[in-house]
Amino acid sequence: MNMNRRQFFKVCSAGLGGSSIALMGFSPNAALAEVRTFKLARATETRNICPYCSVSCGVLIYSTGDKSKNSQSEIIHIEGDPDNPVNRGTLCPKGAGLRDMIQSQNRLKWPEVREAGASEWKKISWNEALDRIAKHMKADRDANFVAQNKDGVTVNRWTTTGFLASSAAQNETGYLTVKMLRALGMTSIDTQARI
């Protein structure tokens, strides 16, 4: 894109008080007094993908709050992304209610674990959760990995653990997911984008 030539300028109250614009009938005093009665509202707009189902509709998320200050940002509105070729701005009722899910009191916001024999869920950190998962995977793979089948043919497969990938994963993420899991010999790989 050739943006090199594009110039920027400021529309300031001094400029609006200038004689040229006044010649055209612009009355600076009243207009500038009005400016001072207004308050600026700020929101940001970002893209994301509805996490609910295989359609993986694109959404635009509006949030308030200024990241540079210490204000808490809050999602105020979610709508279909008109530029996403999958849904062209439309959402099904589940997707249209996405904001309620995000702000739900019952929403799971961190990893939790219920130890064997315990009745309570316990909050753990993401690092602890990932370590636990890795240990479980290794233990299960060590115990159940099949290098050769009964006829002595090399198969290198691990069939006792499965993996469900996110529907929001792009091609690149999908490629890396499969490459990683196949390297471990995992055969049961699926994605939320197929469910």
Place this chain on the structure above:
Amino acid sequence: MQFPPQSLPSADDYPSLLRPGTSLFARRASRLRTLAGSAPAADWLNRLALLCDAQQTAFDALGDLGLRLPAGFAWQQAVSAGREAEIEAAWPAIYPQLASAMAAAGVAVADLGSAQASLPAVRALLAGEAEAALQSPTEAVLAAALQVVWTRFAQGLDVPTGKVLLAERGHCPCCGSAPLGSIVFAGQGRGGARYQECSLCATRWNAVRARCTLCDDPGVVAYLGIEDAFPAVRAEACEHCKGYSKLYFQDKDLVVEPLADDLATLALDVLVGEQGYARGAPNPFLLTG
């Protein structure tokens, strides 16, 4: 029993380009009058409405320029490239008509001969290369005359009704000028789609939402609006280039008109400017100095 045909949303594909309508200037005039209502700058908006009326009269009288898209045109450059003189031949005849409409409204502007001196400034502004808005009513009227001929040219073009790959999205694919802002459509089909509008010929071209149109940085953009006023108008501000341009949302006001609504919401420009952002979109009727 017959059911209406149904299609998936993904089958909807809106056109890359929309050419201006034949009543563009009349719509601008009527929108300016509506916005003038009780606005503090009512006199100014009403005078500009008269200028738009005169533009519409001149546009209607001008008729089709008879210029067409070259066969197999690839959109690798503006359609007008190399044909500017041919396209602009009519502006000197239009300028005096607009000038006399302004004189009748109490705004004196220079005669055709002296107005020529303003051409470089007007061209720089429309190209998006000026470091300030236009400075004099003469320049604004000159730009208005150019708008009439260029809009005629754009209106006569058979632009494709589907997707075309535009070489460049920062400038008008028809005339190469800078956009004055973007409209976001409401309703079936094109709902939510953003189109930039050319400050000169009013051609509209599709641009992705939630992305800075001034520098194309993929970072997060901020939307700045005025609390409890002008709900259809937002400034899209970018942290990367510190620039902004305005968006006009049809779903908040169905008759929103980028050029007219821009002029009625200069308060937003003042407030956004105070936040440290600079405007990257020209409007030839905005004067400073």
